[in-house]
């Protein structure tokens with residue numbers, strides 16, 4: 001059972017209270033963008049084996065969207081953080097690096 | 111003036127705890143900036159309470175307020191005052207980034223009362239309802255089986271549950287099933 005702490009209401013919410021929102025920190029390309037950019041925004045996902053950043057919503061709860069960092073392989077949760085950010089907080093990245101020295105780092109693939 | 115009736119018209123069921131629909135309750139969803147003095151005053155004026163802390167609820171004399179999220183409150187007033195209270199709030203918050211909506215007729219309020227009331231809820235919600243984790247004064251928004259709901263302890267052995275009116279029947283029957291005599295777990 002996946003348990004994520006909602007940064008807005010402080011509840012340790014289990015999976016059935018949450019709704020998954022896919023990969024986090026996408027750059028949105030809307031009307032007027034090139035077909036290539038739009039395609040990337042719409043369809044292309046990192047889908048890493050290991051550290052992943054995701055969007056979640058506390059749907060059966062306070063209703064807020066938030067972010068979570070976790071491992072797609074072990075399901076370990078590294079942390080959750082506010083939705084009001086364009087990238088993961090520095091201290092969280094640092095903590096993940098410490099746990100996973102081989103992790104290439106946030107944005108390394110881009 | 112139409113004769114307003116609650117969703118289940120005071121239906122009740124006595125299992126190992128009492129499950130009872132509470133009738134009409136005035137409820138206003140209020141959103142805005144908790145740090146704003148105008149907002150704080152508007153809340154105080156309408157229900158006599160300060161803005162509650164995270165996941166807290168304060169109710170006294172039929173009025174109260176519950177913390178629903180960092181920018182959302184649920185204001186409780188007597189049903190007959192709900193329309194005017196919502197208008198008063200809207201008036202007081204004019205010009206600020208806020209919203210007051212009278213949701214009284216869109217909700218159902220059910221109470222579960224009895225020594226093992228905690229168990230009735232614990233069976234159907236993914237929430238730690240041990241005495242150590244959940245106490246009067248706290249509110250929890252979660253789900254009851256398949257539908258969204260919120261509840262708080264309105265007494266030592268008493269839960270007040272708020273759900274959407276459209277699922278009133280479902281929630282009542284769910285609580286009823288959970289409270290059937292002989293199905294006590296005896297853990298909490």
Ligand SMILES: [Zn+2]
Nearest residue numbers: 006009058062
């Ligand atoms: Zn939450």
